[in-house]
Amino acid sequence: MTERARPWNADPYQSGNSGQFLTALEALMLAGAHLHSGGRFADVGCGSGELAQAMATRNFEVVANDYSPSMVEATRQRCADLPVEASVQDAHELSLPENSFQVVHSSWMIHWLSDATTAVRAMARATTPGGLVVLQWSCGQKRADGFALRDVVNSVIARPAWQERLKDAPFATYQHPHDEVADLLRAEGLDVLHVETDVQAQEGNGDPEALRRGLKAAAFHTQAEALGDDADKFIDEVIHALLDSGALNPHNARVIARRPNVTQPAVRRFPLSVGHLEVSSVENLSPLMRRIRFRVDAPKLEPSQPAETITVIWPAEGADQIVLPEIGRWRFPANAGRQHTANLTIRSLDGDQLTADFFLHGEHGRMSRWAAAAKPGDRIGFGGSRVHWVPDPTADWVLFAGDETALPSIAAIAATLPAGQRAVAVIEVRDEAEKIDLGDVEVHWILRGDREPGVGDAIEQAVRGLEFPQGRAQVWGGGESSLIRSLRRHLVHERGLTRDQVCVLGYWNRPNRGESQ
């Protein structure tokens, strides 16, 4: 039979466990859990509701549950006027609505579960794309490291003084190795961002009286209740036995995982929309940036995100026909002549009017040449559209980086950022005349002057020099391919961002870079 801990009593727990609340906050800060922007927050094993209260006052709608009716009642009272829905639930059979929470949190709970699989799976499935699972628990050591703590506690319980009195109050604590929990989360499609195996749970902070009080309220609450006035004596015996055998380490584990935010690009086939664009007007925004408005002559061009891209198609020299690809795959009829293609950002789409901005990088660029010569009535083929940017609801701030070719996408994305979201940009342009207004974005302009585009690492150096704001970043950018590769390496390997936080694209290739440097 599986042993189970008794439901908790909220009163001693509240007075003995402020450290547990603090570690929960610490884990959420570490996760960059978007603590100020709100969303939906699930607290599994909510205890007496301190965290539910803290998150509800930070604009989260909180769903809190606990095995113990007394804890749930304490949570309800504490959060009476807040958006907190507390209910009694046994996490062995945890059920949460799927794809519903920006943060699912559980601290110091799953070691009470004989089998944590159902709970961990339910927590993973409850996250939205970009959503976080933040888990902390004790006894998270690897299986090969054994479970000395349980063995020692059981040896104390087996002593004549306690055996009879504790026969109905077993030590029902279970080992859930951190690597196995991380694997479970991965199997549910989450990226594991952080694993820690020696979290200081601040029980007592070195004060023996506080340590005893904390253990009595949490780890040994079942035995404490059964022993009444003798509880302290029992707990002291346990502490001594653990110290003597070197088994006091609770192996507090912390795992933070995140559901990737890239579902849309993965499921969309390309191109779903195939057709023609007819130039309706042209306008030079600056000496090097030309805006062209097109009338879309194609069904189903329905971008869902800012800065989606299309691939434009036009006949090569000597050919005169635009031949379109098949819908759903980039394949052309056998009789198609030679054609040019290039990627282009949808700056905006309003009804059948598509706006795109073309960087005029001189006579050598084919698309650039086409754009420089374009006039109303000209037609170009296209297939589209591709999603590249999906906003990360858990991001605290956004970093943009790139050259002029990325300016259209940066401007399109910047215009859709939620009010108040911090955004920082590092953008290289030729000179003052090429700067554009990016609203509230804090832009660090790099003026290239006579230097050729795509030469030198000024963008990366400027990003290196930035002091990153606190919290979780989402990065977007584009530019010359080899410079962008180096920038990506810096962000991932030196700044420690995960790959799903960073979308920087090689927009164009500069052949023989070395010659001009």
Ligand SMILES: Cc1cc2nc3c(=O)[nH]c(=O)nc-3n(C[C@H](O)[C@H](O)[C@H](O)COP(=O)(O)OP(=O)(O)OC[C@H]3O[C@@H](n4cnc5c(N)ncnc54)[C@H](O)[C@@H]3O)c2cc1C
């Ligand atoms: C997803 C995506 C979205 C893009 N969106 C836009 C957009 O909205 N607007 C836009 O202007 N560009 C955009 N680009 C970049 C654009 O597709 C390339 O700059 C383009 O392929 C250049 O095409 P081209 O036919 O003019 O030059 P190519 O014929 O491809 O290149 C000819 C020569 O020009 C050089 N060259 C090409 N681009 C540049 C450059 N930028 N600066 C200096 N030399 C260059 C090449 O090295 C080569 O030697 C995007 C690219 C990607 C991948």
